[in-house]
Amino acid sequence: MEKLIITGGNRLEGTVPISGAKNAALPLMCTPLLTGEPVTLTNLPRLADITTLSDLLNHMGVGIMIAGANGSRMKGRSLTFDASNITDTVAPYDIVRKMRASILVLGPLVARVGEAIVSLPGGCAIGNRPIDLHLKALEALGANIDLEQGYVRASAPKGLRGGIIDFPIPSVGATENALMAAALAKGTTVINNPAREPEIVDLADCLRAMGAQIEGDGSDKITIEGVDHLHGATHAVMPDRVEAGSYAVAALMTKGNLLLEGARAHDMQAALDLISEIGGVVSEEKSGVRVKSNGHLNCFGLKTEPFPGFPTDMQAQFMALAAVVEGKSSIMEAIFENRFMHVPELCRLGADIAVSGSEAIITGVNQLKGAQVMATDLRASMCLVLAGLVAEGETHINRLYHLDRGYEHLEEKLRFVGAEVDRVPG
Numbered sequence: 476m477e478k479l480i481i482t483g484g485n486r487l488e489g490t491v492p493i494s495g496a497k498n499a500a501l502p503l504m505c506t507p508l509l510t511g512e513p514v515t516l517t518n519l520p521r522l523a524d525i526t527t528l529s530d531l532l533n534h535m536g537v538g539i540m541i542a543g544a545n546g547s548r549m550k551g552r553s554l555t556f557d558a559s560n561i562t563d564t565v566a567p568y569d570i571v572r573k574m575r576a577s578i579l580v581l582g583p584l585v586a587r588v589g590e591a592i593v594s595l596p597g598g599c600a601i602g603n604r605p606i607d608l609h610l611k612a613l614e615a616l617g618a619n620i621d622l623e624q625g626y627v628r629a630s631a632p633k634g635l636r637g638g639i640i641d642f643p644i645p646s647v648g649a650t651e652n653a654l655m656a657a658a659l660a661k662g663t664t665v666i667n668n669p670a671r672e673p674e675i676v677d678l679a680d681c682l683r684a685m686g687a688q689i690e691g692d693g694s695d696k697i698t699i700e701g702v703d704h705l706h707g708a709t710h711a712v713m714p715d716r717v718e719a720g721s722y723a724v725a726a727l728m729t730k731g732n733l734l735l736e737g738a739r740a741h742d743m744q745a746a747l748d749l750i751s752e753i754g755g756v757v758s759e760e761k762s763g764v765r766v767k768s769n770g771h772l773n774c775f776g777l778k779t780e781p782f783p784g785f786p787t788d789m790q791a792q793f794m795a796l797a798a799v800v801e802g803k804s805s806i807m808e809a810i811f812e813n814r815f816m817h818v819p820e821l822c823r824l825g826a827d828i829a830v831s832g833s834e835a836i837i838t839g840v841n842q843l844k845g846a847q848v849m850a851t852d853l854r855a856s857m858c859l860v861l862a863g864l865v866a867e868g869e870t871h872i873n874r875l876y877h878l879d880r881g882y883e884h885l886e887e888k889l890r891f892v893g894a895e896v897d898r899v900p901g
Contacts (some may be wrong), residue, residue: 510709536562637662774802
């Protein structure tokens with residue numbers, strides 16, 4: 476076991492290269508299952524979740540060739556996937572339990588080979604995230620679904636057919652599974668009320684490069700005309716808007732000035748709008764987005780919502796910010812019912828937070844104090860890192876495997892812009 480030791484108090488200034496987005500990369504890595512031709516993905520981050528999904532694809536017979544780094548070590552790498560010979564359509568528990576996104580192999584496998592058997596997924600324990608919408612989407616395309624002994628068996632021996640998919644609520648993962656499955660379904664598929672996140676558009680862009688016929692991604696209705704087969708392609712993973720937002724918060728909390736190299740403002744507009752509202756300074760530059768502090772920030776209120784609303788994946792980071800902003804801030808978590816697990820750990824650092832149901836009231840304090848804390852999930856981990864950057868003394872963050880699932884080269888990037896942070900044996 477390892478831990479991070481952060482000595483707080485340093486102002487962050489400089490350039491942070493933003494990695495490829497984990498939440499885009501994982502569904503993109505499943506697209507090779509739809510074709511027998513090689514698919515190359517560039518700008519892939521080096522993360523534990525990428526390794527886990529690679530292991531799963533290897534288990535299924537997918538060959539993966541590492542093409543190496545593109546430029547500096549903190550830039551992404553390229554992987555070429557060859558799924559010409561799928562040898563196993565079972566996604567076993569031992570792999571799937573590590574990462575919820577493993578369910579994304581379900582749609583592509585059923586679409587291409589007519590069957591998939593996938594263990595019910597694991598991942599961060601941030602609330603009840605059922606996969607019923609994934610299954611209903613595939614049923615709407617003609618798949619037969621059975622649940623037995625902790626596994627989902629989906630089959631369509633005569634192939635999938637186009638259909639109407641009506642999501643009662645937008646679901647990113649279910650939309651991704653439906654998109655990939657519908658690309659090879661016979662006829663027309665319409666997805667009503669799909670997720671509109673930039674990662675959905677990135678997936679659709681990749682599928683179009685492979686020959687899929689998709690319109691309306693990013694809107695409230697997506698239409699897919701199924702094709703007989705897809706071909707290989709090369710696609711660059713979009714920049715990680717959550718990583719960029721996390722470093723934007725770091726700039727504000729440390730009264731710093733950071734250029735988020737490669738970040739795209741339109742992907743993270745809700746977070747940038749809030750930063751501007753509370754007194755931060757945001758500017759778009761040719762190479763990315765710059766965020767800096769003007770020295771004083773106002774307390775704020777936010778409610779998490781599906782895109783284009785405020786992202787749930789940035790809630791914990793803004794709670795760390797609220798902990799050191801003068802006045803009372805409020806955060807309403809409307810996506811997941813159990814995503815305040817970082818609150819007790821922040822309070823160990825001296826934060827003043829009261830939780831009632833899905834709302835947290837944060838009263839800013841003059842100074843956080845370093846302490847031993849424990850990461851409870853991926854974004855909560857970054858929340859604690861941010862708090863440690865401004866806490867007096869040393870903050871020790873344990874259970875780093877959460878951080879390693881979603882933040883590439885974290886210590887290097889922070890040290891490069893002036894933070895004092897080290898990874899040591901736990």
